[in-house]
């Protein structure tokens with residue numbers, strides 16, 4: 001029998017990450033690993049949101065280093081620059097151009113309601129700049145430029161995605177089908193990773209306690225030390241009983257990196273103490289991250305390679321988004337050559 005060719009185009013996925021902090025274990029097990037899996041099934045575009053990051057004051061040299069680090073990390077976790085489009089937002093001028101146009105189709109009132117704007121302006125009262133206010137418009141431009149079907153985002157970005165959907169509805173309502181309506185893509189996290197110091201709180205990039213979060217580029221000794229210091233309880237049994245938030249968190253991290261179920265972990269550590277268990281979790285996490293860290297080291301040492309990938313990614317992103325921008329320009333009445 002003849003095989004029927006699959007002609008349906010792959011759905012488009014788009015997501016950007018801010019370069020302002022090294023991802024932690026929760027980002028890795030939740031988002032980054034999923035991105036790699038999605039690469040086979042979808043047409044993926046992943047970017048480093050350098051334009052977004054300067055809404056908060058940054059040290060230029062540090063920012064430059066972080067953009068490179070974040071970009072290299074995308075490749076190190078397993079994203080293939082040939083298969084997916086990996087780019088730096090600021091390298092594609094179409095983002096800023098579309099953002100301006102969309103800002104004229106976004107209401108002041110809508111932006112005033114964004115909770116992240118309210119939070120960030122409360123946190124930085126000395127620098128409530130216009131970019132911080134229009135940040136969600138730029139994010140809408142990122143998404144709409146590529147006609148993305150699906151946008152993997154965390155809970156904190158859902159309101160921004162909803163705004164992008166409102167812009168699509170408004171714009172398409174006036175000019176016809178210009179933009180694809182994007183949907184949020186909430187991935188099933190392998191593990192919900194909680195803080196090692198306050199296990200009822202999610203692991204966070206901005207935690208002040210240096211022992212609370214494990215960074216994906218932490219070395220082996222640091223990882224093990226942080227797990228050894230993880231907050232547990234005054235009992236001694238490794239089991240997922242209610243109230244044992246610290247132990248449950250460790251068991252779930254252990255499961256995510258080893259593939260073991262909670263029951264399997266419980267029997268593995270029956271009669272053993274917390275000390276032994278914590279060490280095992282630390283070692284398992286370090287083992288899991290080691291290949292990615294080695295790959296990160298290898299590609300970071302090759303400056304030419306990263307730059308080359310960035311340039312190719314920028315070209316790909318530019319080409320993939322130019323048509324949308326020109327269509328929008330024509331629709332609103334600009335002269336386009």
Ligand code: TRP
Nearest residue numbers: 014015016017018049139142143
């Ligand atoms: N605002 C997002 C964040 O802080 C990053 C981001 C920028 C983004 N543009 C995007 C995410 C487009 C998804 C799609 O996490």
